[in-house]
Amino acid sequence: xxxxxxxAKRIAQELQDGWYVNLGIGIPTLIANYIxxxxxxxxxxxxxILGMGPFPFEGEEDADLINAGKQTxxxxxxxxxxxxxxxxxxxxxxxxxxxxLGAMEVSEKGDIANWKIPGKMVKGMGGAMDLVxxxxxxxxxxxxxxxxxxxxxxxxxxxxLTGVACVKKIVTNMAxxxxxxxxxxxxxxxxxxxxxxxxxxxxxxxxxxxxxxxMVI
Amino acid sequence: xxxxxxxAKRIAQELQDGWYVNLGIGIPTLIANYIxxxxxxxxxxxxxILGMGPFPFEGEEDADLINAGKQTxxxxxxxxxxxxxxxxxxxxxxxxxxxxLGAMEVSEKGDIANWKIPGKMVKGMGGAMDLVxxxxxxxxxxxxxxxxxxxxxxxxxxxxLTGVACVKKIVTNMAxxxxxxxxxxxxxxxxxxxxxxxxxxxxxxxxxxxxxxxMVI
Amino acid sequence: xNKVVANAQAAIQGIQDNMTLMLGGFGLCGIPENCIAAxxxxxxxxxxxxxxxxxxxxxxxxxxxxxxxxxxMISSYVGENDEFERQMLSGELEVDLIPQGxxxxxxxxxxxxxxxxxxxxxxxxxxxxxxEVRMFNGKPHILEHALxxxxxxxxxxxxxxxxxxxxxxTARNFNPLMAMAGKITIAEVEELVEPGELDPNYxxxxxxxxxxxxxxxxxxxxxxxxxVRPRS
Amino acid sequence: xNKVVANAQAAIQGIQDNMTLMLGGFGLCGIPENCIAAxxxxxxxxxxxxxxxxxxxxxxxxxxxxxxxxxxMISSYVGENDEFERQMLSGELEVDLIPQGxxxxxxxxxxxxxxxxxxxxxxxxxxxxxxEVRMFNGKPHILEHALxxxxxxxxxxxxxxxxxxxxxxTARNFNPLMAMAGKITIAEVEELVEPGELDPNYxxxxxxxxxxxxxxxxxxxxxxxxxVRPRS
Numbered sequence: 053x054x055x056x057x058x059x060a061k062r063i064a065q066e067l068q069d070g071w072y073v074n075l076g077i078g079i080p081t082l083i084a085n086y087i088x089x090x091x092x093x094x095x096x097x098x099x100x101i102l103g104m105g106p107f108p109f110e111g112e113e114d115a116d117l118i119n120a121g122k123q124t125x126x127x128x129x130x131x132x133x134x135x136x137x138x139x140x141x142x143x144x145x146x147x148x149x150x151x152x153l154g155a156m157e158v159s160e161k162g163d164i165a166n167w168k169i170p171g172k173m174v175k176g177m178g179g180a181m182d183l184v185x186x187x188x189x190x191x192x193x194x195x196x197x198x199x200x201x202x203x204x205x206x207x208x209x210x211x212x213l214t215g216v217a218c219v220k221k222i223v224t225n226m227a228x229x230x231x232x233x234x235x236x237x238x239x240x241x242x243x244x245x246x247x248x249x250x251x252x253x254x255x256x257x258x259x260x261x262x263x264x265x266x267m268v269i
Numbered sequence: 270x271x272x273x274x275x276x277a278k279r280i281a282q283e284l285q286d287g288w289y290v291n292l293g294i295g296i297p298t299l300i301a302n303y304i305x306x307x308x309x310x311x312x313x314x315x316x317x318i319l320g321m322g323p324f325p326f327e328g329e330e331d332a333d334l335i336n337a338g339k340q341t342x343x344x345x346x347x348x349x350x351x352x353x354x355x356x357x358x359x360x361x362x363x364x365x366x367x368x369x370l371g372a373m374e375v376s377e378k379g380d381i382a383n384w385k386i387p388g389k390m391v392k393g394m395g396g397a398m399d400l401v402x403x404x405x406x407x408x409x410x411x412x413x414x415x416x417x418x419x420x421x422x423x424x425x426x427x428x429x430l431t432g433v434a435c436v437k438k439i440v441t442n443m444a445x446x447x448x449x450x451x452x453x454x455x456x457x458x459x460x461x462x463x464x465x466x467x468x469x470x471x472x473x474x475x476x477x478x479x480x481x482x483x484m485v486i
Numbered sequence: 487x488n489k490v491v492a493n494a495q496a497a498i499q500g501i502q503d504n505m506t507l508m509l510g511g512f513g514l515c516g517i518p519e520n521c522i523a524a525x526x527x528x529x530x531x532x533x534x535x536x537x538x539x540x541x542x543x544x545x546x547x548x549x550x551x552x553x554x555x556x557x558x559m560i561s562s563y564v565g566e567n568d569e570f571e572r573q574m575l576s577g578e579l580e581v582d583l584i585p586q587g588x589x590x591x592x593x594x595x596x597x598x599x600x601x602x603x604x605x606x607x608x609x610x611x612x613x614x615x616x617x618e619v620r621m622f623n624g625k626p627h628i629l630e631h632a633l634x635x636x637x638x639x640x641x642x643x644x645x646x647x648x649x650x651x652x653x654x655x656t657a658r659n660f661n662p663l664m665a666m667a668g669k670i671t672i673a674e675v676e677e678l679v680e681p682g683e684l685d686p687n688y689x690x691x692x693x694x695x696x697x698x699x700x701x702x703x704x705x706x707x708x709x710x711x712x713x714v715r716p717r718s
Numbered sequence: 719x720n721k722v723v724a725n726a727q728a729a730i731q732g733i734q735d736n737m738t739l740m741l742g743g744f745g746l747c748g749i750p751e752n753c754i755a756a757x758x759x760x761x762x763x764x765x766x767x768x769x770x771x772x773x774x775x776x777x778x779x780x781x782x783x784x785x786x787x788x789x790x791m792i793s794s795y796v797g798e799n800d801e802f803e804r805q806m807l808s809g810e811l812e813v814d815l816i817p818q819g820x821x822x823x824x825x826x827x828x829x830x831x832x833x834x835x836x837x838x839x840x841x842x843x844x845x846x847x848x849x850e851v852r853m854f855n856g857k858p859h860i861l862e863h864a865l866x867x868x869x870x871x872x873x874x875x876x877x878x879x880x881x882x883x884x885x886x887x888t889a890r891n892f893n894p895l896m897a898m899a900g901k902i903t904i905a906e907v908e909e910l911v912e913p914g915e916l917d918p919n920y921x922x923x924x925x926x927x928x929x930x931x932x933x934x935x936x937x938x939x940x941x942x943x944x945x946v947r948p949r950s
Contacts, residue, residue, distance in 0.1 A: 070719050072926050092719045094880075094926070098586060099512045100656045102924050103880070110714040115515065115707035116643075116655035122513040122566070122710035130719075130880040130913035132921040133655055135662045135690075136512070136538070137594045137830075140587030141898060144605065144831030147926045163610075174574065174583070175565030181613060182587030185606040186831055216610030287487050289694050309487045311648070311694070315818060316744045317888045319692050320648070327946040332747065332939035333875075333887035339745040339798070339942035347487075347648040347681035349689040350887055352894045352922075353744070353770070354598075354826045357819030358666060361599030361837065364694045380842075391806065391815070392797030398845060399819030402838040403599055433842030591832070600823070601854035603835035622833035622863075631854075654919065687886065688920040 054225045054242045054269075059193050061086045061269050062240075063152055063223050066191060067093050074098060074143065074183060076153030077121040079193040083152060094128075096148055098139050098179040103131025120179065140179070144186045151187040153180060155194045155219075157209045160235040160256035162219040164192065165211035177214060184215030196224035196253045203255035205229070205236055226250050228267065235259050240267045271442045271459045271486075276410050278303045278486050279457075280369055280440050283408060284310050291315060291360065291400060293370030294338040296410040300369060311345075313365055315396040317356050320348025337396065357396070361403045368404035370397060372411050372436075374426045377452040377473035379436040381409065382428035394431060401432030413441035413470045420472035422446070422453055443467050445484065452476050457484045488647045489699050490678065494524035497672045497698045501525070501637055504532040504557070508593065508635040508664040509547065513539050513566065513710050516657030517546050518641040518674045520702035526553055536560040536633055538589060538660050540570045545708050551579070560633070562586035566710065585613060588630050590663055596632035597666020597695065605630055638668025641702075642691065645675035646682075649696025650689045658690065665695045674702040720879045721931050722910065726756035729904045729930045733757065733869055736764040736789070740825065740867040740896040741779065745771050745798065745942050748889030749778050750873040752906045752934035758785055766790040768865055770821060770892050772802045777940050783811070792865070794818035798942065817845060820862050822895055827864035829898020829927065834863045870900025873934075874923065877907035878914075881928025882921045890922065897927045906934040 054062065060082035067073065067083075069091040075081050084095055084106070095104040097119040104119060105126035113124040127133075142148055157165040164184055167177040184190055197203055205222065222229045227250045228240040235257030238250060241264050251258055271279065277299035284290065284300075286308040292298050301312055301323070312321040314336040321336060322343035330341040344350075359365055374382040381401055384394040401407055414420055422439065439446045444467045445457040452474030455467060458481050468475055491497050498521055501507070511517030525533075526549050533556050540559055541548035550556050551569050558580035564570050573579035584592070585607040595603055604627035608614050618629040640661040643654035651673055653661055665671050673691075678701035723729050730753055733739070743749030757765075758781050765788050772791055773780035782788050783801050790812035796802050805811035816824070817839040827835055836859035840846050850861040872893040875886035883905055885893055897903050905923075910933035 094719060096926070097656075099515070100659050101918075102926055103918070107713045107715040109717050113709060113712055113714060114655065115709050116657040118513065118515050118656050118709075118711070120512075122515070123713040124709055124711065125713075127655075127918050130878060130882065130925070131918040132880075132882050132916075132924045133658060133918045134921075134924055135658050136586065136590035136660045137663050138924070140590050141826070141830030142924070142926055144587055144607065145829045145898060146831060147829075147898075168612075171575070174571070174581070176561060176563035176583045177585055177613075178563035179586035181585035181611060182605075182607040185585075185609060213611045311487060313694070314888075316747070317891050318686075319694055320686070324945045324947040326949050330941060330944055330946060331887065332941050333889040335745065335747050335888050335941075335943070337744075339747070340945040341941060341943065342945075344686050344887075347646060347650065347693070348686040349648075349650050349684075349692045350686045350890060351689075351692055352890050353818065353822035353892045354895050355692070357822055358594070358598030359692070359694055361819055361839065362597045362666060363599060364597075364666075385844075388807070391803070391813070393793060393795035393815045394817055394845075395795035396818035398817035398843060399837075399839040402817075402841060430843045591830075595835070598823075600835050600837060601859055602852075603827070603832050605832060620834075627833055652919075687884075 053245055057082055058269060059223055059225060062228065062267055063191055063193055064088060067091060071149040072096055073150045074148050078154045080152040080154065081121060096142065098143065100134050100136060100139050101127060101131060103128045140182050143182055146186055146188055148187060150189045151183045152191045152193055153183065155192045157204050157206055157211050158192055158219050158222055159206050159209045162217045162231040163209050164214045164219050165209040166214050168212045170212065180214050184218045190219050191221045191223060192219050193223055196226040203253055205254045205256045207256040226253060238264050240265055242267055270462055274299055275486060276440055276442060279445065279484055280408055280410055281305060284308060288366035289313055290367045291365050295371045297369040297371065298338065313359065315356050315360065317351050317353060318344060318348060320345045357399050360399050363403055363405055365404060367406045368400045369408045369410055370400065372409045374421050374423055374428050375409055375436050375439055376423050376426045379434045379448040380426050381431045381436050382426040383431050385429045397431050401435040407436050408438045408440060409436050410440055413443040420470055422471045422473045424473040443470060455481050457482055459484055489649045489696060490647050491698045491700045493700055494520040494674065497521060497700050498524050498528060501530055503530055505636040506534040508638040508668060509535060509537040510640040510661030510664045511537065512659035514541065514546050514708050516641050516659050516661055518639045519705055520674050521639045521672060522546065522549055525550060531555045532557045534558040536635060538562050538586060540564040540567045542566050543569050560584060562589050590660060592630055592633040593663040593667045596634040600632060602629050602631045633667060635668050638664045638671040640665045640671065640673050642673055642675045644677045644679055644684060645673055645699050646679050646684055648681055649673060649693030649699050650684050651691035652684060652688065653690050662691045665691045670697045671695055673699045675699065676702065676705060721881045721928060722879050723930045723932050725932055726752040726906065729753060729932050730756050730760060733762055735762055737868040738766040740870040740900060741767060741769040742872040742893030742896045743769065744891035746773065746778050746940050748873050748891050748893055750871045750906045751937055753871045753904060754778065754781055757782060763787045764789045768792040768867060770794050770818060772796040772799045774798050775801050792816060794821050822892060824862055824865040825892065825895040825899045828866040832864060834861050837862055866899050868901055870896045870903040872897045872903065872905050874905055874907045876909045876911055876916060877905050877931050878911050878916055880913055881905060881925030881931050882916050883923035884916060884920065885922050894923045897923045902929045903927055905931045907931060908934065908937060
């Protein structure tokens with residue numbers, strides 16, 4: 053089983069040279085720490101910066117320079133700042149090559165739910181609905197099951213949707229899966245996790261074809 | 270009868286302190302030379318400048334600083350530059366207090382035609398359609414009759430329209446007229462021009478109520 | 487064309503109960519601190535506030551929530567505020583949650599005289615309920631309408647007497663869009679400069695969108711998530 | 719992420735007959751002179767060109783018109799070009815005239831993933847023919863669709879390797895909007911600078927919109943209407 057950093061490391065392998073990438077709050081944010089050597093990617097934060105750098109050194113925090121998670125950040129050389137409408141013009145206009153975000157549920161059709169638990173939690177969708185409705189390439193980073201042990205990969209989402217038929221790939225603590233027309237297609241197993249484990253933890257339709265390799269992290 | 274500068278001077282009397290004004294090509298441009306003392310107005314040019322100043326001194330022309338008529342200009346202190354979408358956001362969003370433009374024809378309903386003579390002349394509408402569709406306050410500056418002596422104030426426009434029911438006031442070489450529900454209402458006569466002269470030169474419905482004062486220029 | 491007013495109290499003159507306000511900022515970054523404090527002092531109630539977030543319990547719009555001055559929030563994300571969640575779940579507070587990009591574009595549209603536009607964001611979700619759906623390029627889109635406000639209140643870094651504004655860093659966010667969409671727009675700035683000091687080529691918000699401007703005082707600029715890395 | 723190419727010839731690689739191009743500029747102000755010259759040299763034909771104007775007889779897009787490389791122009795104003803008028807009236811050239819604000823907004827929409835929007839501009843005129851009309855706030859509006867292009871070609875003052883751009887004065891005009899709307903966007907700049915030289919806070923076009931950038935040579939920057947005032 054992977055920890056949060058493991059999930060981030062595995063997703064980082066998907067990055068390609070020259071990509072612009074939007075990383076959601078939580079596990080996705082960690083991906084920036086594991087960019088493969090030899091490639092150059094730029095991170096966009098939807099509150100209005102492209103070319104986001106690492107966290108500042110202590111004492112150098114700037115209240116006027118934060119990411120979408122409200123964390124203090126730095127700007128890399130070659131960064132640029134813009135307003136929220138321009139930021140979502142980039143997103144909606146498909147100028148961002150990859151979006152990685154967390155989810156509470158994903159369906160085998162690629163539907164995603166991550167913004168609301170009726171009656172319990174309503175934080176809002178933030179930029180997630182714009183991101184998932186527009187991005188060509190969406191990877192979900194999440195644990196395979198929730199805190200109660202229930203699968204988060206379902207035949208149909210039970211929570212209010214964030215987007216429809218949009219998720220292309222899922223990387224969990226247990227597996228890498230592609231969302232295909234026929235359901236979740238198992239691509240890789242996490243170290244020490246068997247196909248049977250993944251089957252048991254996946255409520256939606258799981259497609260297992262041939263030998264499933266273990267991830268190389 | 271007024272000359273071009275006379276028309277501009279008369280329209281300048283309509284300016285109010287603190288207004289943002291868009292001046293069309295031709296006679297309207299001359300208005301900037303006659304701003305009443307004691308008031309402050311800012312001129313917008315739809316190619317992307319607010320706070321347009323006078324023409325530059327010879328030798329100080331900047332190819333990167335022009336107005337919508339492609340004339341070299343200067344920027345006043347407090348000016349700002351923006352792109353064409355922002356420029357028309359100002360116009361469409363009714364942030365500009367007054368638009369003055371020329372016309373080939375105006376109807377008694379306030380329709381305006383100024384961009385096309387089918388088969389003969391098609392220069393395009395430029396920003397005129399956006400301006401007339403959006404501005405709350407539109408003054409047309411033109412000669413009362415065309416070169417052939419035909420009236421330009423008609424019951425109905427014969428040329429392709431630029432906008433519908435939008436013109437509020439007309440200042441010609443002969444008169445000042447308001448566009449009302451019932452037609453062209455005569456407000457002032459140009460020096461030396463009689464009401465009869467104006468009646469003869471106006472093809473659309475002309476309303477003359479009481480004594481018509483002569484303009485004070 | 488001098489739009490300078492003395493202070494926040496003067497700037498918010500005319501804001502009345504039950505009005506709709508837009509307030510710039512993302513989280514606590516780029517929020518009009520002085521005007522928010524003045525609104526608390528003024529005690530105006532029944533407000534509809536359009537703002538990406540709702541502040542935190544004891545800062546930003548959270549201060550207006552504490553005093554129950556807000557009837558309705560129109561936001562994209564409100565997850566940092568317990569009092570907000572309490573008022574919302576209890577039904578005291580109406581909430582309209584909008585995708586962040588749609589919120590930004592709807593404010594811009596309101597200022598730009600675009601009454602409505604199509605966006606793919608929210609199709610197939612609660613957000614699309616009751617909204618027109620249309621296909622473009624084989625993909626479903628929903629029709630979203632422009633937002634405007636009786637007063638928009640924005641925070642900038644520098645501004646001049648004409649209302650020309652420059653923002654700093656990611657404190658820009660929603661401010662330039664909301665600045666366009668207020669019937670009256672108030673700008674509070676950290677530094678009020680003389681006309682001519684701002685380079686016309688680098689102004690973020692043209693003065694035409696601003697009706698009142700003042701230099702705020704004692705900006706706290708609170709940081710929500712102070713994240714740092716070790717010096718190696 | 720180095721997007722620099724050697725010159726205009728390298729930048730326009732891949733532009734083929736019958737493609738749709740967007741070209742920035744207002745009149746002759748802010749036009750991509752180097753790329754236009756390279757397109758003439760390349761001899762590509764059947765082009766649909768989206769540009770606010772059509773240049774003058776012997777400069778700007780007029781050069782492509784002279785060589786009959788343009789099949790269709792999509793513009794708002796073309797009044798400074800006799801050859802244009804001749805080709806249009808004779809039927810050699812298709813022309814789609816669009817209100818300037820709608821043209822700007824349609825380019826922005828194309829880049830911003832907004833497939834269509836409502837505007838009041840053109841209602842009741844030829845421009846509205848065949849277009850959906852809808853009332854908003856008691857006023858008729860027409861539905862306009864986004865514009866995109868196979869290649870957008872823009873001209874900026876300064877740019878860096880990432881494609882971040884800064885324009886100068888009113889040479890900005892349509893360039894930032896068209897930069898957003900090209901499947902591939904080429905930027906030619908007067909000065910190519912090292913990353914980090916441009917202040918992130920004052921960049922007009924974020925590099926994400928640009929695929930290729932080069933430093934142009936020998937800008938003529940012809941003035942259409944040289945207007946001056948006497949020194950008093």
